[in-house]
Amino acid sequence: MQARQPAPSANRRGFLVRLIQTVHVGIGATLAFVVGGAVVAPSFTRRAVRWLPAGRLPQLQDGVPVPVTLRVARPDGASEVVERRLVYLVKSGDGVRALDSTCTHLGCRTKYNTETRQIECPCHGGVYDTQGNVVSGPPPSPLQSVPTRIEDGQVLVQV
Amino acid sequence: MAALLDWLDSRTGYRSLVRRALYEELPRGTGWPFTTGSIVTLLVGCQFVTGVGLTMYYVPAPSLAYDSVRFIMSELPLGWMLRGLHYWGASFLVVAAVVHMLRVFLLGSYKAPREVTWLSGLAMLLVILGFSLSGYLLPWDQKAYWATTVTINVARSTPILGEYIASVLRGGPDLGALTLGRWYSAHVFLLPATLVTLIVAHIALMRMHGISGPIEPKTGRGEAFFPGHVAKDTVMMAVVFASLFTVAALLPAHLDEVANPADADYIPRPEWYFLSLFQLLKYFPGPLEPVATMVIPGVVIGFLVLLPFVDRHDGRHPLRAPRRMFTAAMVVIGIGVAGLTGLGVADSPPGYDADWGLLPIAGWQIATDAASPCARCHTSGGPAAPLASTRITKDEEWLLSHMADPVALGPGVRSAQEPAPRAMMSRFKAQAVVAYLRRERAGRAVPEIDASGRLAAVTYAETCVACHRISGDGGTMGPDLTRVGSRRDPASIRAVIEDAPAVYGETAMPPFKSRLKPEQIDALTAYLASRQ
Incomplete structure (x- = not known):
């Protein structure tokens, strides 16, 4: 072999x-x-940053929070959702702040009380001042601040 | 590492399993023809993997199915390739399965004792066709909707049980959400489960009886399955996969306009692998229809099913008696299918894929104009998404009502007593915008068009559209003008527009010389003359 x-x-x-x-x-x-x-x-895609017009600066009063409802349609995969967001615009001099109206305690919708000039949460009695700082009650932190920008007297809010 | 594998083997015995799988001895002379099965397996694997990816994004509901496919194609990173591989993979799979069957036929591999292997293969071929049929309804475009209507009508022609079968296929009295749900479920659960079961059985049977080997058995030692034959399988798989990848990368998967159940004028055309059956229908109209839908396909399938039981002779050569007559029958079937497919391709209606006609152009101008009423809300950051990305695939009636009265929630909600607000957009304009949105959604780029063309489009959308059709849009009272330029010269087109009664005598078309401006007539004439 x-x-x-x-x-x-x-x-x-x-x-x-x-x-x-x-x-x-x-x-x-x-x-x-x-x-x-x-x-x-x-x-890993990020939500697109958008600036929405929320009001005109001259129409705001110093130190008085004005509630503004923003509606924004954004794509949600193949679908689309319209989100509603309520913010307070607070003017101080030439600047303006936007505060998210959601209570930092348990997420209730707060309301501005024109008599006490304070922002109040109806759920557990949280109270904030017009700049969103906690005055009393359970909220652990100030109201969340939303970035703003001013263009030609128009207040733009980032969502 | 080796110690770990040793431990794993001592607990599972996987090595003997791998050895049994790889070191099978094949008959001497088992060559390239025996690689067709692994190509089918590869393509089935591809369809499974890409299919799982697609189900993460696809939504089986009429209101979202089309948008979800559009999302996959245009927004999802790599989504176009994912759908491309699945879409073209389906065609590759049908071809590969048929080639595999022909190989088994030509080499007489179906003969005893492999009859059941052959039958399981035939069952898989039918399952694969079932996959194709259920798969192309899913994108919910015009083609999907109307080709499926034909499929269901074919099923309805079954004697006695036809109506019941059609109702079960539809899931209700009409083709709609119920149909889509059950076809989707069949496509992703029922058929895959059936196919996997059949593949396991098919391969187990193949291993049980061994590979049939060359027609004339060769003497001598057999060949090892691994690596010699596996290498041949692998080379073929590489070639097929590379071809599939190239086709999917170069040709985007087809997506028609969104399904419009109201558009009964759409001429349906199935995928090419059903074209022969579809063409056959044309030769057996009316009461003869079951001949095309049941008798002829039944005879072909019956022939294939009975083949291993009728062909009991020992010889496997396809050209020697008595196998010759079976080969002849197979050639007749092949010529029939190929010929009918060819006739079907030649008979197919013209597609309007890249041809926008005029109505969508007019709609595009109305919708994207600076003064467009749409832009009030459909703007970035507005209460509705920009037109380019808005996702509502509502039906046409809803869209037309919405354009006339944007705050109305639904057509026909307002009672007759309540005065409707003045329409934001005339019905003619709204129809043009709907036509534009349909083209735009189907991913067709807006064609380049000059000022004269734009004027022609707007004029057509306000006047001619009621009676005349161009590229699938418009009324059907008057002649279709899609190819009018090949029938008439510019002078006679102008003459008809200006004064039709003078040309035709009695006609429903009024003279337009005084109703349209001279430049409008110029623009229309120039455009229509260019439609060859």
Whole structure:
């Protein structure tokens, strides 16, 4: 019986195994890139920052919070939602602040009381001053401040 | 690492499983023809993986299905490629399955004792066609809606049980949300489960009986499945996958305009693999319809099912008696399917994919004009999303009412006694805007058009549209003007516009010479003459 030559056969076998591995890994990686990419990508998209007109500066009174309802339509995947947000615009001199109306205690909607000149939460009696600082009650922190900008007397609020 | 694998093997015995899977001995001479099955397996795998990705975004409801596909195609990163692979993969899979079946037929591999293997394969071919059929309803575009209407009508032609079958397929009296829900469920649960079961059975049977090998058995030692034959499988898989990837990357998956159940004029055309059946229908009208829908397909499937039981002779060569006659029958079936498909392609109605006609152009001008009433609300940060990204796929009636009276919540809500406010937009204009939105949603770029074309568009949308149709939009009282330029020269087009009664004698078309400005008539004439 003639002795076999192991070297070329082993080489060929090694080459074929490498070819098989390379192609299968290649196909798998391509599919993983396309499918994985499409699955993962939206998880890391940020919500677009938008500035919405909320009112005109000259129409605001110094130190008096004016409640403004903002409606903003934003895409939600294949769907679309219209969000409603109530903010207080508080003018002080040439500047203006916007305060989110949501109570920092448990998320109730606060209300401005024109008699006491304070912002009050109806749920657990939290009270804030016109700059959103806590006066009394359970709220752990001041009302959240929303970035604002003024362009030609128009107050823009970031949402 | 080696110690860990040793431990795993001692607890699971996976190595003997891998050895059993890889080191099967194949008959000597098992070559390239025996790689067709692994190509089918690869493509089924691709469809599963891409399909799972798509289900994360697709919504099986008429109001969102189309928008969700649009979202996948245009907004989701890599989404166009994901859908491209799934869309083209379906066609590749049908071809690969048929090629695999032809290979098994030509080499006589279906013969005893492999009859059940053959039958499970045939069942898989039908399941794959079921996948295609249920899959193309899902995007809920015009093609999906109307081709499925035809499919259901075909099922209805079944003798005696037809109405019941059609009702079950529709899930109700009409093609709609109930239909979409059940076809979606079939596409992602029922059919995949069936296919997986059949694939497992098919491969188990193949291993049980062994590969049939070359037609004339060769003597000598067999060949190892791994790595020799697996390498051949792998090369073929690489070629097929590279082709699929290239096609998906170069040709975006088709998306028609959103389904419009009210548009009975849409001429449906199925995917190419059903085109032969569809074409066959044309030759058997009326009461003969079951011949095309039941008898002929039934005979073909019956022939394939009975084949391994009728062809019991030992010889496997396709050109030697007695196998010759089966081969001849297969050639006849092949020529029939190919010929009908060819005739179907030749017969297909013209598509308006890139052709905007005039109405959508007019709508585009109205909607994007600086004074457009739409822009009051549909603006970035406004109470409604900008037109380019608004997602409401409401029905046409809702859209038309909304454009006339934007604060109305639904058409027909206001009672007859309450005076409606003055319409924000005339019905003609609203129709033009709807036509524009439909084209725009289908991802068709606005064509370049000059001032004369724009004037022609607005004039058409205010006047001619009531009776004349261009590229699928407009009335049907008068002749379709889509190709009028090839029938008439500019002078005669102008003559008809200016004074139709003078040209035709008695006609419903009034003279427009005094109603339109000369430049409007010039623009219309120039545009219509260019429609060859």
